[in-house]
Amino acid sequence: LFITLSLCCISLSLLSMFFSLFYDYVWVSAMVILHFILSTILYVLKKYKDIEGTVKMEEVDGQELVKKFAEEMEEMLGRKMKSVKRLAEAAEDADLYHEFNETLEFDYYNSMLINSYDEDGNSVPLGGEFPLEENEHFNKLPVNTQQSNIQVPTNVYNRDPDILNGVYMSEALNDVFIDNFNKDPTLTWQYFGSSTGFFRLYPGIKWTSDENGVVTFDCRNRNWYIQAATSPKDVVIVVDVSGSMKGLRLTIAKHTINTILDTLGENDFVNIIAYSDYVRYVEPCFKGTLVQADLDNREVTHERTHAAALGQGSLCNQAIMLITDGAMEDFQEVFEEFNWPERRVRVFTYLIGREVTFAENVKWIACNNKGYYTHISTLADVQENVMEYLHVLSRPMVINHDHDIIWTEAYMDSVAQSLLLMTSVAMPVFSKKKETLSHGILLGVVGTDVALRELMRLAPRYKLGVHGYAYLITNNGYILSHPDLRPLYKEGKKLKPKPNYNSVDLSEVEWEDTEEKLRTAMVKGETGTLSLDVRTSVDKGVSTFVFLSVCVCWQIFLLCFISSVFISVVLTHLNSSLFFSVFPSGLHDLLAPDLIIASEWTYCETDIDPAHRKLSQLQAVVRYLTGKEPDLECDVLLLQQTLFDAVVTAPMEAYWTALMLNTSGIEEGLETVFLGTRSGLLRFHLFSSLPRSFLTSTDKENMFTLDHFPVWYRRAAEYPAGQFLYYMPRQDTRGIGETFTEQTHTQTTFGAFSYKSSQTTTVTFCSHHCEFMAGRFFGEIDGSSDWLIRKKGDILQPCDTEYPSFVYEPSVKETNSIIKCGRCQKMFVVQQIPDSNLLMLVVQADCDCSRQYGPLTMEPEECDRMRSQKIRRRPESCHAYHPQENANDCGRASFISLSASLFIICLSISALAS
Template identity: 70%
Template sequence: MSEALNPVFVDNFERDPTLTWQYFGSSTGFFRLYPGIKWLPDENGVISFDCRNRGWYIQAATSPKDIVIIVDVSGSMKGLRMTIAKHTIVTILDTLGENDFVNIIAYNDYVHFIEPCFKGILVQADRDNREHFKQLVDELQAKGVGTVNKALTESFKILREFRDAGQGGLCNQAIMLITDGAVEDYEAVFEKYNWPDRKVRVFTYLIGREVTFAPNVKWIACNNKGYYTQISTLADVQENVMEYLHVLSRPMVINHDHDIIWTEAYMDSALFASQAQSLLLMTTVAMPVFSKKNETRSHGILLGVVGSDVPLRELLKLAPRYKLGVHGYAFLNTNNGYILSHPDLRPLYKEGKKLKPKPNYNSVDLSEVEWEDQDEILRTAMINGETGYLSMDVKVPVDKGKRVLFLTNDYFFTDISGTPFSLGVVLSRGHGEYILLGNTSVEEGLHDLLQPDVSLANEWIYCITDIDPDHRKLSQLEAVIRFLTGEEPDLECDEELVQEVLFDAVVTAPMEAYWTTLALNMSTDSEAGIEMAFLGTRAGLMRSALYVGSEKLSNRFFTWRRHRFLLCLVSNMQTDNMLLYERTGCRGRWNNRMVVVVLSFLAGVSLSPTFSDMNHMSKAESCTVPEVHIPTATLALFLR
């Protein structure tokens, strides 16, 4: 029946080629994916993928939930039954996410929380807590006699206290009872704590092949709006556990609440294998699919979940890089305080020569990367979806963590409508207070933009080239030129950024002639002097001139290493919003290197190792270097 989705997927992709994967997962486990892929079996020759186990399916199929798992650890549960019970608990934990809350109670002669520190409360079902519970479950041992009444009473009390206090998921509440039989008189417990409103659903899992106690265990579930199932073998666990999700989805299906959900960040395994790092971290947007037939609407039948993956880089386009300035950046975090994207998020680690994802790469708290001297004001505000700004004194590591800058940053934050995410933008103090608006004609700018020494930052987005297939092979410079000449009127370009590029091209045009003159007057022994001259602007325009062949460059990739200089071209430019390496452009000495920022331009030359003895230059109070001059006209343009 789902083949009708294929033309829909194709049409979606034609209208928005930035889409990655589109898919539908049915309640029976059938999975339809566009574009299609070849499924590879595991080491056992089995394709074990089940879409119903994925976070996007579970979150879309149900609402946030508070769960108390009760497990029977009496003597009758020894052996295979205990093994099945443990596997059942682990499978239930795997169906929970960051918006859910959970605790586990074990009972025999007495009731005890498997984690004493969590006694009487529910904890967020994040990855760390789930893994901690799994370790404790593995240590459970069967002994004594089971008394389920006390465990049920304790569970109802916890759920009622959380509900009354407005804590937890504030939606579904359920008890999962895992036992091999129940013979007590437990009706009084339900009358006191759950009837007649039945605010808490009770799901029962009868462990083992015996059916003697099946009627009692089934009665518990059916009289508390739950679901009963019997699990006889380990192979039965997965399918039977998933049934509770369909029960919890019934109210949503009956009311036809098409709630759209967004998942936490995760890594696409196929892209990880192909090393497509720019697409590595993704989020999924998904929604449930219901049966609209009138005769089945009251039954609350969930057909499945439809979803699409969204690379986080698409969300970060909300904050174009060129507007953020030096040391500026944007980041995203969830309503649970976990970061989706941040410059200090390092989701991979190196094991030998291979990169592997860290176990907790998608549960890194904002407080771990943004250290606040105050009481987590930023974190709290962003979790609550507030809009505002604040300032903080921060320490920024540079040069691969070898040095630290002390900065005052301004933090601006707001929620992203229709998602559980918040966007934060960090700017160095003073950035954006003064803006240079260039008024350059297209004809004049194009003339200078077409020169061979000009290039653009190809990772920046001047024009959107990934929508039309004919544009995908264009570099950003080619796209800008075609947009300006009218060859591609359908191209969507950032006109403000393009205007800045035109202005920078005109302003920096004299450098080409100057560098050419300098090259003609140089000694033929190029190893004794300058190898390359370059200039970069805030708009991402780069001009460069080689004084030797690229194969002779001792540092062709502009990696700043020992005995490399960037010669200062303007004296003592001390303005905080022009930061590059030091708070003032030309102060300090480190590894015989100096840096300058010329307003919104960076200019310099890459020198050969012969200059490594010129240590006195790095001690200079002034940054004026007599041997290297900028033409007066160009300097005037820089400073006006």
């Protein structure tokens, strides 16, 4: 409540009297509503008290709970791994018995061309009739679950002999795809990405090109392909920027660098060095070291390329990428001193331009350092030539037949064009032919996707309580899934992923007061329990709580591959679970029109049987309880709790109606009354026919979702029993004077009762426009946030934001002070409204402070990115060397002098990483 007084000074005694009168007015005017709320609370408590004997309360063992979650996740992810292994075995067997045929003619279903016809109505080549049917399980996309099909990038000829032979050989995967899906109906996309460029996808879909009519998707650029095909790597990119590298050559060189950067992941390390007459680091902050090739650091190097973790490294593959238009000598003495005879650092050379000189020296450097040489004459050549280095790095792993299974960081599904976060499990596919064993031929990578939302369903909200939550991180400390991860931003009416949505560190979301104790323990793979103070934001970061959390960490062991992923559950003190005996009645109460259940929670598993996929959760529950679908897999404990709450709260609609009819003066302003319970059940009654956006499927903040309880529920749970919470819903489209009043009794864990009012209670005391101020930040009204108006626009780049967090302190009943604003000063007084979260603020209005704030200036901290490199854990698997590797296959061929000191610098950086 905000009041401005045009007085030269404020009398505290006068204000005290004014406050008392104001408090009495508000209390009397709101008494009717408060009586309505209190009557409802007492009625609900009585109903729960009546059946107290059927309730059994048990304390939750946090470690046992997390252990159970981890075991269930392990079992789920284990099924995905088995599916991928079956695909890899089938692909390798098919290749073993396939003889390459240079003249092979073979028609296949090209996903770009299926169901396409020419002017005469005939199917186009590589098209044909390909039945598609919309499928709920695959994001409602039209798919063919009986057949896979092939996607080929625009820059790859779809009838090339390598493509035709690979597609023909991989036809054997069709039956395995279908068999996998039948064994595990929760599987999503299954695929095989070939080293030649084609992509076999199940189920088959119709692929669409971009707005330019081009298919830019290349499976070999995807993280799941790159991580499965190679071990972690340290890469130093050396680019020639001398006088001869101008125009098209420099453009090709930049594109080559960016393509190499796009093949790196968060387990790789990189740096870029430019040379001409002297040597310089493209990013000065990265001087003399290698930095983690996460999305943030790759973006920095991308930008620096266009414009012109200290002591860390992967400690595995090490490579120098030389991009030049020629070399006058081979620098044999440099390599003899620093790299031979082990040749631990591979050198890959990229010769740029149509007309080249001294090509033999460039090729010699690659071939004598276990690398690969390519000649890039046009921009179209870049992609294929860059990918060759991945096949070379994969040779030791292929020869040794080490089928490492990898899990990727979070990413958004490009196949379904979905904004849901996914992770992929992938496995390399090798040639098992004895005659090519020493060449280490990588055939491709098989994999499948796992929606992270589905994984987190195994840690259900009702078992964690109102402030409990679970999350997953990678070995690098980056978030896979977290309820406070906000990976999207709004541009106009469209949602788009943020630039660094999959490289958000845990410390950026979990605001610890200690030295990142939790993050360090999780990255190191420690199992145990931690107690620490954290700050937790609600209402999209508008409100912040500080409370003691008990964090239980558990490492998920799924062979050695999954040791980089951890689960943690945060449980607040006094958090309990209710275990009820089976409640026989109450089914009819679930069908009441005033009741809904959390649509994103899993009461019954509807994704296993295709016949169940179109059922809502409520429909599935009803069919299960009535015996129509006895084979449905349902969470019996959650159903018992939901039935229990439904029976106890069943009389609420009649009770609310009776109260409304029997209480005078309540009709005006009361819009909605509602009650939520921890089982995800929500009862509500509408007293107004006005259209609403509150408590609808689009109002995520105020509904039970997979990630959190409603914001009004969470905030009410923080207040002492018997107090009233006033809350402004930020997503209501009308948004004028809309207020919640809530009361919660925290000695029970059943729920929170609220009513929603569309009338302000302070009309008599403020001007006619005061209702438009409701819900706005006080600084906007007072003018102290006018500096925000000066900003020119948003800059879309990752940054650390520092801002004040205002904490409500209930123990301070009244305070006052003076604010100096240039030549004047003004006094303010703050007093608490008893039994509520409201404050009355009185401020002098004869002193304007809005002009004292100048433009906000922010100076970037040089090299802050380097200082923020955090602890990580390297992947355990590494395949960098094999004595049987045949390094003679080192490139194909189609006026600058390199300096010996340049190679010494590059080799020294690689040695430092070791």
